[in-house]
Amino acid sequence: MTAAIIDGKAIAAMLRAKVASEVARLKSDHGVTPGLAVVLVGTDPASEVYVRSKSKAVIEAGMAPCDHKLPATTSEQEVLALVARLNADPAVSGILVQLPLPPQIDAQKVIAAIDPLKDVDGFHPINVGRLSSGLPALTPCTPAGCVILAKSVRGSLAGLDAVVIGRSNIVGKPVAQLLLAENATVTIAHSKTRDLPGLCRRADILVAAIGKSEFVRGDWIKPGATVIDVGINRVAGEGGKARIVGDVAFDEAKAVAGAITPVPGGVGPMTIACLMLNTVRAACALKGVKAEI
Ligand code: GUN
Numbered sequence: 001m002t003a004a005i006i007d008g009k010a011i012a013a014m015l016r017a018k019v020a021s022e023v024a025r026l027k028s029d030h031g032v033t034p035g036l037a038v039v040l041v042g043t044d045p046a047s048e049v050y051v052r053s054k055s056k057a058v059i060e061a062g063m064a065p066c067d068h069k070l071p072a073t074t075s076e077q078e079v080l081a082l083v084a085r086l087n088a089d090p091a092v093s094g095i096l097v098q099l100p101l102p103p104q105i106d107a108q109k110v111i112a113a114i115d116p117l118k119d120v121d122g123f124h125p126i127n128v129g130r131l132s133s134g135l136p137a138l139t140p141c142t143p144a145g146c147v148i149l150a151k152s153v154r155g156s157l158a159g160l161d162a163v164v165i166g167r168s169n170i171v172g173k174p175v176a177q178l179l180l181a182e183n184a185t186v187t188i189a190h191s192k193t194r195d196l197p198g199l200c201r202r203a204d205i206l207v208a209a210i211g212k213s214e215f216v217r218g219d220w221i222k223p224g225a226t227v228i229d230v231g232i233n234r235v236a237g238e239g240g241k242a243r244i245v246g247d248v249a250f251d252e253a254k255a256v257a258g259a260i261t262p263v264p265g266g267v268g269p270m271t272i273a274c275l276m277l278n279t280v281r282a283a284c285a286l287k288g289v290k291a292e293i
Pocket of ligand 1: 096097098099100121141142170
């Protein structure tokens with residue numbers, strides 16, 4: 001069997017086009033332009049790349065960017081003061097503080113200071129709690145993207161066995177909650193899990209969010225499974241040129257799975273598209289307009 005390749009780039013482009021039309025409707029019918037504030041502290045190269053692509057997507061969707069680049073020496077107090085200003089700014093619908101933050105800043109404190117209605121990352125304890133209680137919430141972008149991709153293949157996920165490898169607050173735990181909300185039977189695996197290959201072999205949906213290049217092998221995969229690879233790992237390729245690989249050994253997995261996301265071009269583009277979706281939804285909620293997306 002050769003797996004279908006799940007085209008995250010195309011699915012993300014469709015979602016972004018829908019967001020752009022919702023933004024156009026908000027502007028013309030309600031005089032509202034959603035705005036996304038992105039806060040970057042320091043000069044982590046990967047974070048700088050993400051922040052640039054987020055701002056580009058904001059502009060393409062017809063929304064207003066508002067980027068704050070702060071030096072790596074910025075104090076926690078200064079970041080908290082900026083978050084307070086953004087909370088109070090009516091032009092800002094969404095606030096994203098890029099992680100990781102430098103060691104002098106407590107990320108949990110900063111996340112908790114963001115207005116939950118503007119928390120487009122879905123990391124605030126209020127949104128985490130609302131998601132796990134089955135209440136409407138802003139939900140984390142990468143996990144939301146994973147679920148959209150899985151549903152693009154399987155339609156309903158109800159009753160399917162889903163295994164999530166990784167228990168981070170950014171991906172593993174929220175993607176498990178979202179899969180549960182779709183009525184999948186969900187297991188979260190992690191570094192202490194016994195017989196990880198055996199567990200994975202039972203999964204109809206396998207989400208790999210470990211951060212280790214090509215960790216999941218082909219013989220861990222149930223024939224016909226849907227494999228969602230969240231990993232973005234830089235490795236030395238031929239001639240010393242860096243290349244990006246996922247957490248799944250793609251060529252091996254492709255021979256067994258029913259469908260698989262490529263890296264790059266799978267989950268990555270969905271994260272930004274879901275961030276745009278959250279920003280326009282946040283703008284609607286803040287302005288008391290019913291979202292049509
Ligand atoms: N760093 C890596 N992924 C993310 C994300 O989804 N949101 C934020 N704020 N920082 C990140």
